[in-house]
Amino acid sequence: MIVAQRKTVPELMEILQGHPRLLVLGCGTCVTVCLAGGEREVSIIASAIRMASRLRGQPIQVEELTIERQCDNVFLEQAAEAIERNSAVLSLGCGAGVQALAERYAQKPVYAGLDTAFLGILEERGIWTEKCSSCGACVLHDFGGVCPITRCAKHLLNGPCGGSRPDRCEVRPDRECAWQLIYQRLKDIGQLDRIKKIAPPKDWSTSLDGGCRTIIREDHRI
Amino acid sequence: MKPTSRLATKIDGKDFIITAEYLPPAAVNGAAMDAAAGSFDDRIAAVNVADNPHGIGVSSLAASVMLSRAGVEPVYQIVTRDRNRIALQSDLLGAVCLGIQNVLCLSGYHQALTGCPESAHVYDIDSVQLVAAVNAMQHEQRLIDGTEIKGEISFLTGSVANPYLEPLELNILRLTKKVQAGSRFIQTQAVFDTERFDQWLSAADGEAIPAMTAILAGVLPLTSADEAERLRETYTDHHIPDEVIQRLRAAGDGASQAKEGLAIGAEIIRKLKNCKGLRGIHILSGGKESLVGDLLAAAGL
Numbered sequence: 001m002i003v004a005q006r007k008t009v010p011e012l013m014e015i016l017q018g019h020p021r022l023l024v025l026g027c028g029t030c031v032t033v034c035l036a037g038g039e040r041e042v043s044i045i046a047s048a049i050r051m052a053s054r055l056r057g058q059p060i061q062v063e064e065l066t067i068e069r070q071c072d073n074v075f076l077e078q079a080a081e082a083i084e085r086n087s088a089v090l091s092l093g094c095g096a097g098v099q100a101l102a103e104r105y106a107q108k109p110v111y112a113g114l115d116t117a118f119l120g121i122l123e124e125r126g127i128w129t130e131k132c133s134s135c136g137a138c139v140l141h142d143f144g145g146v147c148p149i150t151r152c153a154k155h156l157l158n159g160p161c162g163g164s165r166p167d168r169c170e171v172r173p174d175r176e177c178a179w180q181l182i183y184q185r186l187k188d189i190g191q192l193d194r195i196k197k198i199a200p201p202k203d204w205s206t207s208l209d210g211g212c213r214t215i216i217r218e219d220h221r222i
Numbered sequence: 223m224k225p226t227s228r229l230a231t232k233i234d235g236k237d238f239i240i241t242a243e244y245l246p247p248a249a250v251n252g253a254a255m256d257a258a259a260g261s262f263d264d265r266i267a268a269v270n271v272a273d274n275p276h277g278i279g280v281s282s283l284a285a286s287v288m289l290s291r292a293g294v295e296p297v298y299q300i301v302t303r304d305r306n307r308i309a310l311q312s313d314l315l316g317a318v319c320l321g322i323q324n325v326l327c328l329s330g331y332h333q334a335l336t337g338c339p340e341s342a343h344v345y346d347i348d349s350v351q352l353v354a355a356v357n358a359m360q361h362e363q364r365l366i367d368g369t370e371i372k373g374e375i376s377f378l379t380g381s382v383a384n385p386y387l388e389p390l391e392l393n394i395l396r397l398t399k400k401v402q403a404g405s406r407f408i409q410t411q412a413v414f415d416t417e418r419f420d421q422w423l424s425a426a427d428g429e430a431i432p433a434m435t436a437i438l439a440g441v442l443p444l445t446s447a448d449e450a451e452r453l454r455e456t457y458t459d460h461h462i463p464d465e466v467i468q469r470l471r472a473a474g475d476g477a478s479q480a481k482e483g484l485a486i487g488a489e490i491i492r493k494l495k496n497c498k499g500l501r502g503i504h505i506l507s508g509g510k511e512s513l514v515g516d517l518l519a520a521a522g523l
Contacts (some may be wrong), residue, residue, distance in 0.1 A: 018508065152367045153332050153334070154302075154303070154332060154343070154345045154348070155345040155348070156329060156345075156348045156349075157348055157350075157351070158348050158349075158350035158351065158396070159350070159392070159395060159396030159399060160387065160392065160396060161329050161459075162382060162383070162384035162387060162411055162459040163331070163332075163384075163457065163458040163459040164458070165388070165458050166388050167488070168458065170331070170332055170335070170457075170458045170459070171332045171334045171335070172334075179392070180392070183389070183392045183395075184389075187391075192395075193437050194394065195401075196395060196398075197352070198350055198354060198399050198402060198403055199350075199351075200351065200354075201307060201346070201347045201355075201366060202347075204348075219284050222280055
């Protein structure tokens with residue numbers, strides 16, 4: 001899922017200056033699961049903005065709404081009336097949701113209430129970790145299901161760097177070295193040979209380096 | 223084309239090889255370079271010119287050329303952290319034009335460990351792929367994208383290895399790829415625990431690596447216990463045993479600790495000289511070039 005975290009209230013107050021009526025719009029998908037932008041967080045952020053704006057002497061009237069998916073026009077329609085009656089929207093969706101809103105409601109200021117962080121998983125209660133960089137050409141089959149592009153801080157494809165330790169990455173003590181995990185996993189499944197040949201330079205044109213990406217499924221456009 | 227640099231000739235010979243390291247500072251007046259160049263005499267086969275390992279200094283290509291003009295043979299270090307395959311290969315072609323003959327390919331410390339942790343990195347290719355790219359430039363006269371290179375290239379290409387990287391099987395797997403990609407010499411991270419270094423060298427020997435590439439063991443002249451602790455805490459590729467730090471601290475004041483650091487380095491060099499399959503040492507003198515002569519004197523070289 002997409003993992004995001006909330007911007008701080010002072011940051012939001014800086015962003016929201018000058019709007020008397022604000023819609024705080026949550027999203028019921030990824031950001032609800034990662035406890036950043038669902039119904040519950042909409043309520044918390046809305047209350048915080050009401051209080052902070054009152055303390056500043058410029059009260060903002062805040063409306064709350066959460067829709068199923070902000071990145072889908074079908075669901076965005078459900079917010080049309082609420083968007084219309086407010087002077088701005090604070091989206092608690094991911095970056096895709098914010099932009100979908102801004103594109104659809106061209107005359108309405110739309111602001112991001114979250115910092116969208118990564119594609120990842122819930123590791124344990126309250127801890128999310130990044131697993132995928134969306135490079136557009138998955139290599140997980142060669143690396144035992146551990147992504148060296150995302151999880152190695154240097155995207156190394158031919159083995160660990162000299163700073164690798166069994167219990168940590170060179171960069172941070174609380175991060176495992178992807179190559180230690182790749183090695184152990186491939187050893188466990190009897191596929192160590194997969195990393196013995198030299199991996200050639202990766203084609204990054206399918207990744208963000210090739211520019212913003214579009215997928216067109218002709219079979220679904222009939 | 224076969225490499226003809228001084229270092230290449232030494233590698234083809236039998237002598238114990240000594241290389242050292244120069245860390246170009248953020249200084250453009252040439253005085254720092256002259257002082258450093260003066261620290262390297264004939265005993266040193268070649269001097270590595272570091273590519274911004276800890277922060278920004280004079281570019282390793284420019285400093286390599288300057289060192290060469292000062293009469294010291296450079297090993298041009300190039301890291302994949304800051305340049306994509308376009309810039310790396312362009313700089314390598316430029317290096318050939320400027321007379322550079324030795325090149326050392328590394329991934330480089332992550333920028334989080336440098337003075338510029340906020341910067342973006344590149345890591346388009348890794349060090350193994352860079353070694354392979356240099357090899358293709360040299361032997362197939364082509365760039366990664368297939369572009370033909372006009373003119374001949376005779377680089378002596380090397381890379382680095384950490385003898386203490388665990389597990390050993392993964393360590394040797396990585397080393398083997400570096401050698402297969404075309405590394406003709408391997409310089410290691412600093413050796414303190416010579417017993418473990420020997421185990422690593424034996425494992426490398428098991429894959430016939432010393433027969434294919436010249437391994438030069440890193441020797442780091444420590445100047446104080448505090449420095450050793452700081453290095454050990456900051457860089458996970460540094461394996462400095464507690465005993466070394468205790469010995470430095472027990473030596474007493476600053477000057478005594480620096481003297482003890484040289485004594486430790488000299489002892490290590492003497493032990494390394496007996497290691498089967500080792501072709502020489504690489505003095506990790508970066509930023510402390512004046513210590514090179516003192517260390518060699520202490521080691522009786």
